[in-house]
Amino acid sequence: MLSVVEGKRLHVSRSTAAEKKAQLGQFLTPERIAKFLASLFPSASGSCHLLDAGAGIGSLSVAFIERWQEGGFQFNSVELDAFEIDDTLHDLLSQSFEKYRNCGNFEVNISGDDFIHAATESLSGNLFSGAPVNYTHAILNPPYKKISSNSAHRLALRTVGIETVNLYSAFVALAVAQTAPGGQIVAIIPRSFCNGPYYRPFRNFILERACIRHMHLFESRNKAFKDDEVLQENVIIRLERGGQHGTVTITTSTDDRFNDVATHEHPFDRIVFPDDPERFIHVPTSPGKSAIELSPAVRYTLSDLGIKVSTGPVVDFRLKEYLRAMPEEGTVPLIYSSHFSSTGAVWPVPGSKKPNAILRNEATEKWLYPNGFYCVVRRFSSKEERRRVVASVVEPTAFGDHSVLGFENHINLFHENKRGLPELLARGLAVFLNTTAVDESFRCFNGHTQVNATDLKLMKYPSREALIELGEWAKQHSRITQELIDEQLGKLTA
Template identity: 70%
Template sequence: MAGLFADGDECCRLLDAGAGIGSLSAAFLDRWRQGGFRFSQVEVDAFELDSNLVKCLAQTLEKYDYKKSDFSCNIYKEDFIHAAANSLTGSLFSEPLNLYTHAILNPPYKKISSHSAHRAALRRVGIETVNLYSAFVALAVALTAPNGQIVAIIPRSFCNGPYYRPFRDFILERAAIRHMHLFESRRQAFKDDGVLQENIIIRLERGGIQGPVTVSTSTDDTFADLTTNEYPFDQIVFPDDLERFIHVPTSLEPNTIALSAAIRYTLADLGIQVSTGPVVDFRLKEHLRDMPGPGTAPLLYPGHFSGGMTTWPIEGMKKPNAIAHNADTEKWLYPKGFYCVVRRFSSKEEKRRIIASVVDPATFNDYPMLGFENHLNVFHEQKRGLPEPLAHGLAVFLNTTAVDEQFRRFNGHTQVNATDLKTMKFPSRDDLIQLGAWAIQQGALTQEQIDSKLAELAA
């Protein structure tokens, strides 16, 4: 992170918000003391609320004061969000913060309640966001001088999703993205943290003119297999994307989905809906049944799907196979029919992020209704089944390598949300039906067959 900053010979004012014991500041100052930067003077403002860490933070920073006049530090034992918001609004009751030339951040990760004091403070300075990490980055940008640099290691969730749209707007309107580094393996880079989404290191330039973006990747924190490429900005944020999703390409090879004129329809264009499975099992616990019987409906979990097909019921399964069909559960059930389903969660290092399967009504004999558990996303038409070839066509398309690659460019979660699927581009309804008819004729399909068929369609 310290190595991403450009050299400079001006006086440096460094912000480290959520400084902890000062590891990031130390990396920056080590680089400076070893001649990596040509700053004539460095002043550090370090914010840390945890009183247990402040003593260690002070000890860390004291090591760089060689009784010279070229270094000083200020440790603020206060809430960074309130201090920054007060400074930006010119509050009479707080000390104003001078603009920073550099910021290095490993901010805290925690949701911000919509009615909290933090949310109110952020709104006073025009920042609307849902997590502490994005709040810290937005405030750092706001507190940085023109052409100042911000380097932060943060979860990748800000790259997509509607909740982070205001944050993306705030950042893209005030700063240029210069560099993004992606750790391709969560398990290796963050093995002690149980991380459920990818983390990214990003370098921003306050008020910079946006140009090409450098994207680097490594498997883990040794950086032994570091690869670096440069991409035009229109491959990072697509010009026609109103959501302003931030894509992180990891290959110079053009993506089939992004380039194809045939793959340009949203689900709304196709008359298809996708919803999270409505059955939340712990809320309907009294209605769950281990095995089907009279007065029940099949209840489908991710464990019922493998190899693109449905296996139900499964004896000895840890999850129930059925739900009582009565007046209390009726509104949570769908009529039996063909559906396409996608698991909401993949395991951390699973090869594919999107895994789609077809629900075949023939599996369920005479049961008229089906229950879809909350860990599934369900493609449907007004809560009814799809035409058989359309359900198969959707599953084939979603299981292509190109779709998985495209999805990973803007989604760093192990989670696949219905919202993410709604924003994707699909072939036309007719093309999906033809794709499904082909798949039904073929029977079992290999990945190579699926990818080859998509290449024909996209050409």
């Protein structure tokens, strides 16, 4: 039956306009992924009340039911609540369950209601919503779309204590809220919730009500929904409602064929560090601790070091009237990540698609920094790139006799109270950030294409003295390879 549903999924996926997919945040689940999600639930018996919110044509529910029919569960009955707001899919969704309707112990309820409104009304005790639901199981591929701060969805979520910025995290939070103690939630969702300030309330919500039992990563981020050309790193996660935090199983595979699944187990304090107020969720992909975790020398915060990190303050589209393609009288350098190469800063860059300068006047003055030595890290990368964290040094001589500089918003810069760093400290910081150990550690909690200032702020660093020592070493070498950088960090932290 699942292969029949898969054929329908492929037809729907290919015939649905990209605009509609984006409007609904709708990307239907491929068969192999659906079966894998269903396989993650632990064996269970008794009565099952299953939630499939954002059901599409029923791929996930069918995978779950087929596992039950094949003896993978010992339920005496299954009741399914399938929510799908796109009524053009309802006929296909209903057809997906025809095979099971003759079973006296299976019941399906298909709803075209908006899941967020239906769930929040139920949770808030609305007189017209009926008795609150307690699901034993939930299987989800929720929609992926931002929620604006004043939207009806955002306001409805706040009535039940959920503050989040995307439909996918809203669906997961509501599933957790509606699941009975001991209930199991399995979902495939973007990995962006693992870090960053916007998802901190969501992380707090689920970690206070559920425990993480399993997470699965794909090494290639464009395989899970390749039919829809989705370039998004996804994680499959299993949560247990009301469970005690303990061992977490981490699995990885190259792609959705799951032919090379590798499995490791980690204590919860390696997934969410006990002293992390942001509650970043790390996904270690090797059994041992990283070199950064193991090193007693890498234990200082930026606050300890007297260093701050900020996002570049110049948002170019907001200051468009003051930007200039090339330097001219009355302008100062405007620095983008494209101005940096492996050999240092190059400015200006003739023919660049990005402007090289910004007018200095009353409107722009507050966004400018004094010329000096800074360590900068570009904000955007891709998972497939060799490095996620790429640091460079701003050398004041690269920008002539200009007394101030503009840093564009796609750069993070390390500074001392909006002034430059001592030269050796800036160079040492760049060396440390460019080590393989830092990059590997960073990838454990950052699953999207952004390197945010908050991420860099919460990392641990060597002491100020050790960073200056790295800077002295770097200044003595005209060309530094990755091997030399990693070797030098090894000596420093030994």
